[in-house]
Amino acid sequence: MSSQPEQTKGSSTAAAVSVAQPGSGAPLAGPGTGRTHSEVLASRGERPTSYDPADFAPLTGREEDWRFTPLKRLAKLHEADGDGGAPADGSDKIALHLPEGATAVLVGQDDPRVRKAGAPIDRTAALAFAAVKDVTVVTVTKEAVLTEPVRLEVNAEGGTAYAHVVFDVKPFAEAVIVLDHKGTGARSANVDLIVGDSAKVTFVSVQDWDRDAVHLAQQNILVGRDATVKSVNVTFGGDLVRITPNVRYTAPGGDAELLGLYFADDGQHLEHRLFVDHSVTNCRSHVTYKGALQGADAHTVWVGDVLIRAAAEATDTYELNRNLLLTDGARADSVPNLEIETGEIVGAGHASATGRFDDEQLFYLQARGIPEAEARRLVVRGFFADVVRQIGIPELEEQLMAKVEQELAQELDR
Amino acid sequence: MATLEIRDLHVSVDAEGAQKEILKGVDLTVRQGETHAIMGPNGSGKSTLAYSIAGHPKYTVTSGQVLLDGEDVLSMTVDERARAGLFLAMQYPVEVPGVSVANFLRTSATAIRGEAPKLRTWVKEVNAAMTQLQMDPAFAERSVNEGFSGGEKKRHEILQLELLKPKIALLDETDSGLDVDALRVVSEGVNRVRATGEVGTLLITHYTRILKYIQPDFVHVFAAGRIVESGGAELAQVLEDEGYEKYTGIKEVA
Ligand SMILES: Nc1ncnc2c1ncn2[C@@H]1O[C@H](COP(=O)(O)OP(=O)(O)O)[C@@H](O)[C@H]1O
Numbered sequence: 102m103s104s105q106p107e108q109t110k111g112s113s114t115a116a117a118v119s120v121a122q123p124g125s126g127a128p129l130a131g132p133g134t135g136r137t138h139s140e141v142l143a144s145r146g147e148r149p150t151s152y153d154p155a156d157f158a159p160l161t162g163r164e165e166d167w168r169f170t171p172l173k174r175l176a177k178l179h180e181a182d183g184d185g186g187a188p189a190d191g192s193d194k195i196a197l198h199l200p201e202g203a204t205a206v207l208v209g210q211d212d213p214r215v216r217k218a219g220a221p222i223d224r225t226a227a228l229a230f231a232a233v234k235d236v237t238v239v240t241v242t243k244e245a246v247l248t249e250p251v252r253l254e255v256n257a258e259g260g261t262a263y264a265h266v267v268f269d270v271k272p273f274a275e276a277v278i279v280l281d282h283k284g285t286g287a288r289s290a291n292v293d294l295i296v297g298d299s300a301k302v303t304f305v306s307v308q309d310w311d312r313d314a315v316h317l318a319q320q321n322i323l324v325g326r327d328a329t330v331k332s333v334n335v336t337f338g339g340d341l342v343r344i345t346p347n348v349r350y351t352a353p354g355g356d357a358e359l360l361g362l363y364f365a366d367d368g369q370h371l372e373h374r375l376f377v378d379h380s381v382t383n384c385r386s387h388v389t390y391k392g393a394l395q396g397a398d399a400h401t402v403w404v405g406d407v408l409i410r411a412a413a414e415a416t417d418t419y420e421l422n423r424n425l426l427l428t429d430g431a432r433a434d435s436v437p438n439l440e441i442e443t444g445e446i447v448g449a450g451h452a453s454a455t456g457r458f459d460d461e462q463l464f465y466l467q468a469r470g471i472p473e474a475e476a477r478r479l480v481v482r483g484f485f486a487d488v489v490r491q492i493g494i495p496e497l498e499e500q501l502m503a504k505v506e507q508e509l510a511q512e513l514d515r
Numbered sequence: 516m517a518t519l520e521i522r523d524l525h526v527s528v529d530a531e532g533a534q535k536e537i538l539k540g541v542d543l544t545v546r547q548g549e550t551h552a553i554m555g556p557n558g559s560g561k562s563t564l565a566y567s568i569a570g571h572p573k574y575t576v577t578s579g580q581v582l583l584d585g586e587d588v589l590s591m592t593v594d595e596r597a598r599a600g601l602f603l604a605m606q607y608p609v610e611v612p613g614v615s616v617a618n619f620l621r622t623s624a625t626a627i628r629g630e631a632p633k634l635r636t637w638v639k640e641v642n643a644a645m646t647q648l649q650m651d652p653a654f655a656e657r658s659v660n661e662g663f664s665g666g667e668k669k670r671h672e673i674l675q676l677e678l679l680k681p682k683i684a685l686l687d688e689t690d691s692g693l694d695v696d697a698l699r700v701v702s703e704g705v706n707r708v709r710a711t712g713e714v715g716t717l718l719i720t721h722y723t724r725i726l727k728y729i730q731p732d733f734v735h736v737f738a739a740g741r742i743v744e745s746g747g748a749e750l751a752q753v754l755e756d757e758g759y760e761k762y763t764g765i766k767e768v769a
Pocket residue numbers: 528529530531535537555556557558559560561562563564
């Protein structure tokens with residue numbers, strides 16, 4: 102290896118960083134990774150994917166990627182039909198707003214766009230894939246610069262629903278895509294985003310569910326040559342939400358900014374598992390996820406797997422996860438994993454920290470006359486503000502900060 | 516006339532489970548318009564005194580009283596103390612990421628004054644104060660104390676002092692870490708506030724350097740958790756010449 106990759110910048114908890122020779126499966130467990138035991142894992146790149154649910158064994162909860170998730174609360178979304186699985190009986194109200202420059206069609210599973218962005222990485226995603234015969238494909242015309250967002254609003258009204266939507270943004274197009282989830286029920290979805298060469302996309306998925314909803318989603322983002330994508334996951338609602346964003350690059354020059362914020366209250370389980378697969382040269386990925394937790398048994402999980410394959414020279418990647426524990430009894434798991442198979446990179450780093458509410462900050466603000474409740478609000482707003490500010494859509498930024506306020510108001514009402 | 520009375524104040528901190536007494540009977544009265552310098556070696560308890568008066572949760576008052584105009588400060592919350600007219604310029608101001616200086620100052624002024632300052636006059640007031648402290652206007656958009664240099668942090672503390680106009684100001688080592696230019700700018704800020712005659716100032720310092728810019732009316736020597744000698748400004752010169760050895764048995768310059 103001719104140059105040392107820059108590894109951890111400002112990490113306050115240890116995490117797994119492995120620098121492997123090309124081709125070797127890197128063991129990723131170690132002290133401080135958050136792993137409960139130190140099994141030797143295969144490289145993330147070797148984890149199988151498949152469109153066929155039968156290729157994934159029934160879940161036991163002991164699988165590496167399911168070990169944090171309470172399967173009992175999955176509303177059977179992990180069981181095959183006829184095997185105790187949940188039939189699609191949900192009645193979602195779906196509204197799709199298409200501005201000029203965007204169109205939508207329903208296509209069958211044999212349409213090439215349906216399998217372009219990536220295959221299911223786990224059993225639930227494969228079950229969801231199999232369950233959806235008519236896939237919605239939203240196309241943003243080549244070179245179109247949308248003046249308004251594409252909006253897909255899901256209003257679930259109970260029952261079980263499976264979904265598959267593909268956003269196909271053609272080369273040089275510019276689009277903002279907002280996926281908004283409200284209501285209740287159990288929902289398992291595959292969401293694909295194909296970002297054409299030199300296209301610029303901001304993709305926002307808001308999980309604003311009722312307290313009892315269950316939501317699983319695999320997000321596949323395929324980044325074209327010199328394309329720029331900003332993905333934002335905002336998860337506030339639901340009883341159990343588990344989102345698995347996957348990013349791949351088709352050609353050099355791709356840039357992915359992956360942002361997330363989540364806020365878990367009593368008993369909520371909010372999980373985000375990212376995988377960024379750098380397999381081509383000169384691409385960038387930058388991950389910032391921040392979460393706040395309050396109340397008994399609020400649980401969040403953040404896993405950030407980044408793989409820099411041997412071929413992916415000149416990669417620049419950084420990931421950060423921060424969690425703020427507002428009360429006792431909440432638990433945040435944070436597991437960054439960085440696998441590096443080439444030393445010829447621009448940078449690779451990660452930081453992960455989970456902290457309690459900072460009494461010194463509170464003291465400082467109170468010492469300036471600001472009452473405690475307001476001081477807490479300022480600190481939490483501040484905590485999220487630097488992620489929200491990066492979204493770049495002022496209207497949405499305001500809505501999200503208002504959501505944060507609402508969540509905090511709930512806490513203060515206790 | 517505003518008066519801060521500290522009477523036989525004893526304060527402990529929790530040191531690995533055991534209570535460790537730091538302040539061992541402090542008596543001091545600071546009146547509006549007066550400037551008292553508290554001078555003492557490192558570790559003598561100067562910051563403990565300042566933090567205890569401001570109400571930092573780390574410190575436990577085991578006995579004694581702190582009264583502001585006869586009101587029991589020790590029974591007030593931290594924010595109540597500030598609204599009652601106490602201000603602590605901290606030795607190590609705290610970073611509050613994501614909260615802009617502009618938002619912080621306005622929220623704080625609103626709390627202290629009891630109503631939101633009128634936007635137009637407020638912006639002028641802030642800009643004028645920042646100009647006098649030689650702070651770039653871009654400063655207002657930065658997160659509170661985040662990435663500030665030592666000098667910027669201290670200017671920001673004095674900016675708050677000027678805007679919040681307390682009855683009693685506790686300035687904890689405001690001079691530490693400042694170069695001569697910054698020290699002059701910051702001292703001028705303190706002097707502008709003093710010149711109103713409406714503030715009582717407790718100037719905490721290890722070194723006499725800042726006293727050349729801010730002339731105290733009284734100097735108190737602080738050692739091992741209490742005031743061991745009091746005098747006028749001339750006492751600072753004695754400390755400058757002789758250091759703290761006489762009080763601590765340890766050779767240490769002032
Ligand atoms: N949390 C703590 N645990 C133990 N000792 C402490 C703690 N905080 C402060 N002290 C001690 O209290 C003494 C006074 O500290 P401080 O008030 O900061 O002094 P000064 O400001 O005069 O330098 C020092 O000896 C310091 O070590």
